[in-house]
Structures are given as C-alpha cells and as structure tokens.
Amino acid sequence: MLEQIARVMFWLCVGEIAARSGLLPLPAPVTGLILLYAELAVRGKLPDDLGVLADRLLQFLGMLFVPAGVGVIAYLDVLKAEALPILAAVIGGTAITLFVTMVVANWVGIAIARGPEQKPGRLKEEVRDVNS
Amino acid sequence: MSTLSQLTSLTWTSLAEKPVLETGATVFAFLAATRISRLGGNHPLLNPTLLAIVLISLGLEATHIPYETYLRGSDAIHFMLGPAVVLLAVPLFRQRSVIRASARLIAVGLAVGLPVGVLSAVGLAWVLGASSQTTLSLAPKSVTAGIAVGISEQIGGLQTLTIVLVIMTGITGAVLGPIIARLARIDDPRVVGLTMGIASHGIGTARALQINEVAGAFSGLGMGLNGVLTAILLPLIFGWFRF
Numbered sequence: 001m002l003e004q005i006a007r008v009m010f011w012l013c014v015g016e017i018a019a020r021s022g023l024l025p026l027p028a029p030v031t032g033l034i035l036l037y038a039e040l041a042v043r044g045k046l047p048d049d050l051g052v053l054a055d056r057l058l059q060f061l062g063m064l065f066v067p068a069g070v071g072v073i074a075y076l077d078v079l080k081a082e083a084l085p086i087l088a089a090v091i092g093g094t095a096i097t098l099f100v101t102m103v104v105a106n107w108v109g110i111a112i113a114r115g116p117e118q119k120p121g122r123l124k125e126e127v128r129d130v131n132s
Numbered sequence: 133m134s135t136l137s138q139l140t141s142l143t144w145t146s147l148a149e150k151p152v153l154e155t156g157a158t159v160f161a162f163l164a165a166t167r168i169s170r171l172g173g174n175h176p177l178l179n180p181t182l183l184a185i186v187l188i189s190l191g192l193e194a195t196h197i198p199y200e201t202y203l204r205g206s207d208a209i210h211f212m213l214g215p216a217v218v219l220l221a222v223p224l225f226r227q228r229s230v231i232r233a234s235a236r237l238i239a240v241g242l243a244v245g246l247p248v249g250v251l252s253a254v255g256l257a258w259v260l261g262a263s264s265q266t267t268l269s270l271a272p273k274s275v276t277a278g279i280a281v282g283i284s285e286q287i288g289g290l291q292t293l294t295i296v297l298v299i300m301t302g303i304t305g306a307v308l309g310p311i312i313a314r315l316a317r318i319d320d321p322r323v324v325g326l327t328m329g330i331a332s333h334g335i336g337t338a339r340a341l342q343i344n345e346v347a348g349a350f351s352g353l354g355m356g357l358n359g360v361l362t363a364i365l366l367p368l369i370f371g372w373f374r375f
Contacts, residue, residue, distance in 0.1 A: 005215075008215045008218050008219060009215065011218055012214050012215060012218050015218075025286060025367040025368060025371060026282075026286075026363055026364060026367070027217075027279060027281075027282020027283060027285070027286060027363055028214065028282070029213070029214045029215075029216075029217035029218050029278060029279070029282060030217065030279055030282060030359070030360060030363040030364075032214070032217070032218035033217055033218050033219075033220050033221045033224075033360060034221075034360060036218055036219075036221040036222075037221040037224055037225055040221065040222075040225045041225070041228070046222065046225055046226065050222060051222060051226075053219065054219040054220075054222035054223065055222075057212070057215065057216050057219055058216060058219060058220070058222075058223070060162070061216055061278070061334065062162070062179075062180050062181040062184075062334075063158065063159070063162040063180075063181070063184065063209065064209055064210070064212050064213045064216055064278070065181050065213070065277045065278070065281075065295050065299070066158050066161065066162060066181060066184045066185055066188060066206070066209065067154075067158060067202070067203060067206035067207070067209050067210040068203075068210055068213075068281060068291055068292055068295050069181065069182075069184075069185040069292065069295040069296055069299070070185050070188045070189055070192070070199060070202060070203070070206075070292075071199060071203055071291070071292030071295075072185070072292045072293060072295065072296045073189045073192070073199055074199060074292070075290065075292060075293050078263075078266060078290075078293065079293075079296075082261075082262050082263065082266050084260055085256065085257040085258075085259075085260035085261060085262035085266070086257065086262065086266065086270070086297070088256045088257070088260055089252070089253040089254075089256045089257040089260075089262070089270050089273070090253070090270075090273060090297060090300045090301050090304055091304050091308075092252070092256050093249065093252035093253035093255075093256055093270075093273070093301075094249075094253075094273075094274070094301050094304040094305050094308065094331055094332060095304075095308055095312065096248060096252040097245055097248045097249040097252055097274065097327075097330070097331040098305060098308055098309055098312045098327055098328070098331045098332075099312050099316060100244060100245075100248050101241055101244045101245035101248060101326075101327040101330060101331065102312065102313060102316055102318050102323055102324065102327045103316055103318070104240060104241075104244045105237060105240055105241040105244065105245075105323045105326060105327060106316075106318045106320055106323045108236065108237055108240045109237050109320050109322060109323050112236055112237060
C-alpha cells in the first residue's frame with residue numbers, strides 16, 4: 001500500500017514541478033492524473049492496492065471540497081449581488097448543455113448503431129482487450 | 133458571563149492553532165451530512181458536500197471563529213484533494229475497454245458538451261452583466277470540483293466561488309438530466325449517462341448510476357475526460373485572450 005501512496009505522490013510531485021516551472025499550464029493534480037493513466041496504460045494492468053486506495057479515497061471525495069467550499073461565506077455579497085447572472089449561467093447553461101449534447105450524441109449513437117461495418121471492428125477490439 | 137465567554141474564546145483560539153478541531157469538525161459535519169442525505173433518499177438536492185458546507189458555516193457563525201482560521205486548520209483535508217484527483221486515473225483506466233468500444237460517441241459528446249458547457253455559462257453571465265471574476269469562476273462549472281478549483285485559479289477566478297458554483301451545477305444537472313432526456317425522447321443510457329457526466333460531473337454521475345450501470349459508467353467517463361480536457365483547453369484559451 002505504501003508503494004501505491006508513493007506512486008500517487010510521485011506523479012503529483014512531477015505535476016507540481018511542471019506547473020511551478022511554468023512548463024505546463026495545467027493544475028498539478030491533472031498532470032498527475034494523466035501521467036498515472038499513462039503509466040497504467042504502459043503496464044497494461046492495475047496494481048490491486050492502487051485500486052483499493054482509489055476506491056477508499058474517492059468514496060469520500062465530496063468531503064475534500066468542504067474546506068474550500070466554506071470559504072464562500074466570505075463571498076456571500078458577490079453571490080447576492082450577481083444572483084441573476086449566476087443562476088442563469090448555472091441553471092440555464094446546464095439545461096442548454098444537457099439538451100444540445102444529448103440530442104447530438106443520440107443522433108451519432110443511432111448513426112453508429114446503423115452502420116453495418118462498425119460492429120465487427122468493435123468486437124475485435126474487445127477481444128484484443130481481454131487478451132492484453 | 134463575560135469571563136466565561138473570554139475563557140471559551142481563549143480555549144477556542146489555542147485549540148485552533150492545531151488543525152485537530154477543524155479537521156474533526158469537517159469529518160463530523162460530512163458524516164452528519166451523509167446521514168441526512170441518506171435519510172432523504174439520497175435526493176440530489178440533499179448533496180452531502182453542500183450540507184456539510186452549510187453546517188460548518190453555521191458552526192463558525194455560532195462560535196465566532198473567523199473563517200480564515202477554519203481554512204488554515206482544515207488544510208489537512210484540503211491537501212488530500214490533490215492525491216484524490218490523481219487517483220481519478222484508476223476508474224478511467226478500468227473503463228478503457230468502454231472508451232475504445234464507444235470512442236466515436238464519446239468523442240462527439242465531448243466535442244459538443246465541453247464547449248457548449250463553457251460558452252453557455254460564460255455567455256449568459258456576460259450578457260447579464262456578471263463581473264469578470266464571477267464569469268471566470270463560472271467557466272469550469274461543469275468540471276469535477278477537484279479539477280475545477282485548479283482551472284479557476286489558473287484563469288483568474290475565485291476558487292471558493294467556483295466550488296459552490298460547481299456543486300450548484302452538479303445538483304442542477306442531476307435534477308434536470310433525466311427530465312430533459314424524457315422531453316427529448318432519448319432513452320439510450322450511454323447518451324444520457326455520458327451527457328450527465330460532461331454537464332454535471334460527479335453529482336450527475338451519482339444520479340446516472342441510479343438510472344442503470346451503463347449510464348453510470350458512461351457518466352463517470354464523461355466526467356473524467358471532460359475534466360482533463362477542460363483543464364488542458366481552458367487555461368490555453370484564456371491565456372490567448374489575455375495576450
């Protein structure tokens with residue numbers, strides 16, 4: 001388990017170095033996520049302990065936002081003064097995003113399902129994945 | 133009376149120098165919030181993170197502890213966000229065969245959902261006269277909070293404001309997602325799940341999991357890929373605008 005914690009911290013640190021040196025305009029954890037995924041893809045398999053670690057920590061992911069979220073009480077005035085644009089952007093924007101994305105993705109999904117040449121290719125890829 | 137309050141305030145201050153109290157309070161508040169949420173049948177409006185934020189805020193108000201003291205004290209929990217975001221690679225890796233099998237559908241969902249999500253929020257806020265700081269804080273609203281915080285900081289938004297906007301967006305998507313799917317007569321669980329993950333991250337994913345397992349898997353996928361891609365694209369685009 002310690003090895004997996006070290007693995008996560010290693011990629012997080014690499015991300016931090018990349019961010020602080022100005023090498024990448026990415027938040028350090030996102031760079032860490034990409035690099036960890038790349039490492040797993042190269043290895044081709046997930047270490048058991050890493051899976052356990054991820055499941056345990058991600059189970060209470062919601063708690064980790066609480067400290068930063070509480071800071072919003074300092075910005076209650078902003079929220080009140082700009083309530084209309086904020087609510088419009090959050091509710092209206094999300095409704096627009098859901099509708100447009102669903103309609104377009106559904107159309108593509110139907111098109112894919114109708115394409116006769118698609119299915120054998122998909123099956124082949126799944127078989128290859130089981131073997132690897 | 134005054135000596136008592138002096139005494140208690142002294143105790144609070146000395147305890148507040150160590151992060152034990154803030155960390156403990158956060159854990160207990162979240163535990164309580166989870167219980168409340170479960171009692172309410174895990175309704176999206178009873179989001180545990182939002183409930184815990186309200187509980188802590190009320191607690192700080194009641195005890196007159198300045199929120200800066202709380203933020204400093206709860207650093208231990210805030211720190212865990214970094215490793216947790218790195219670990220999001222694990223569920224993504226587990227879904228790699230799904231990603232490959234439905235690559236085209238997922239690519240189209242992201243190509244539409246990501247820009248529409250950002251532009252609709254930024255556009256509406258701008259048209260209705262929001263300040264530039266609020267508008268920037270809104271830009272990553274559809275992204276999972278851990279990543280959105282980093283993006284917000286990078287492009288000049290307010291981290292704390294972004295977190296609350298992200299949670300509000302998640303709740304909105306969780307409530308509206310199934311309703312809009314029904315109105316648009318879309319019943320492909322891959323499409324509904326993927327869209328809810330792209331538009332409303334983890335909170336939408338939790339709701340999609342209640343539809344069925346396929347919707348849940350695609351939602352988690354939409355959330356993860358949208359988060360990573362937005363983190364790559366938004367700072368670049370806002371960087372160009374500034375220079």
